[in-house]
Amino acid sequence: MSIEPMMRAIIASAPGGPDVLTIEEHPTPAPGPTEILIEVAAAGVNRPDCIQRAGHYPPPPGVTPILGLECAGEVVAVGREASRYKVGDMVMALVPGGAYAEYVAVDETNALPIPGGLSLVEAAAVPETFFTVWSNVFDRARLRPGEWFLVHGGSSGIGTTAIQLAKAFGTNVVTTAGSDAKCKACTNLGADRAINYNTHDFVSVLKESNPDGMDVILDMVGGDYVERNWNVAAEEGRIVQIATLNGPSEANFAKLMRKRLTHTGSTLRPRDVAFKATIAEQLETCVWPLLEEGRVRPVMDKTFPFEEAAKAHRRMEGSGHIGKIVLTL
Known part of the structure; x- marks a missing residue:
């Protein structure tokens, strides 16, 4: 198989809006000893891509400035110590950067086979959200069957994934979303209740409908949501913070102390290959059968x-989307 020495890739020419995204020629990466080289067929678009483009989320040290955290495609080369995949295999992968390109190299442990029934475009929409939800909701927060789970932004890629996985593992799900149509989409996915945060105060609604509180809360909003989450959390509840789109918080820690809450958080992108490999193993064992x-x-x-990555970023930042946005090559 012929691999061109140069490839097209998308970078932000300067910090700014979607129009700063440009397609440039970059050297095609060579796979390291334990890496595989993927010819990208599709790449998922995620909120961190937009934040990086705006200049507020630089890639970790040593990571390419090429945007993109997930992709799917064909293995076209393998490193000398890589043994799981062979040239011609179809895979999806979580990468720390570089997915908005014709080729990307990734450690083979951070790639997974594509479950039967999923197209390459659908597969490109899986890694970032499934890795994030699994590591935070099921590993870090230890969500258990029968518990009550609140996920904010239920119609986002993270939210739609969290709803489905939580229901598949036997939990009760409440979500918030920004319109009645988005709330309907959430209940269609299995959410037991969806609250339109533009017309209802989720704290008041949950205080009335679920007075015992939420056992686990997944939040990417931050700001005043921190204390509001504490208000609706159950005693010994667990809150996981994965973003702070509304900025910092000035929460009253007395509420956290009184309820004996655990409020933790994480970012996935800077974690090392071994950590992501562990999540990949858990997903393949516990979640891939559900996808199959x-x-x-x-x-x-x-x-x-x-070529229309700027339009994809506008779609993401307009917040009108339900589920995942994907670039196709």
Whole structure:
């Protein structure tokens, strides 16, 4: 198989809006000893991509400035110590950067086979959200069957994934979303209740409907949501912070202390290959059968050609999407 020495890739020419995204020629990466080289067929678009483009989320040290955290495609080369995949295999992968390109190299332990029934475009929508939800909700927060789970932003890629996985493992799910249509999409995915945060105060609603509180809360909003989450959390509840889109918080820690809450958080991108490999193993064991059976699927919003990445970013930042946005090559 012929691999071109140069490839097209998308970077932000300067910090700014979607129009700063440009396609440039970059050297095609060579796979390291334990890496595989993927010819990218599709790449997922995620909120961190937009934040990086705006200049507020630089890649970790040593990571390419090429955008993109997840992709799916064909293995076209393997490192000398890589043994799981062979040239011609179809895989999806979580990468610390570089997915908005014709080729990307990734450690083979951070790639996974594509479950039967998923297209390459759907597969590209899986890694970032499934790795994030699994590591935070099921590993860090230890969500258990029968518990009550609140996820904010239920119609986002993270939210649609969290709803489906939580229901698949026997928990009760409440979510918030920004419109009645988005709330309907959440209940169609299995959420027991969806609250339109533009017309209802989720704290008041949950105080009335679930007075015992939420056992686990997944939040990417931050700001005043921190204390509001503490208000609706159950005693000994666990809150996981994965972003702070509304900025910092000035929460009253007395509420956390009184309820004996655990409020933790994490970022996935800077974690090392070994950590992500462990998540990949858990996903393949516990979640891939659900994807194979069709019990869980990535929710697809819209696809854009590679050349229209700016439109994809506008779609993401407009917050009108339900589910995942994907670039196709």
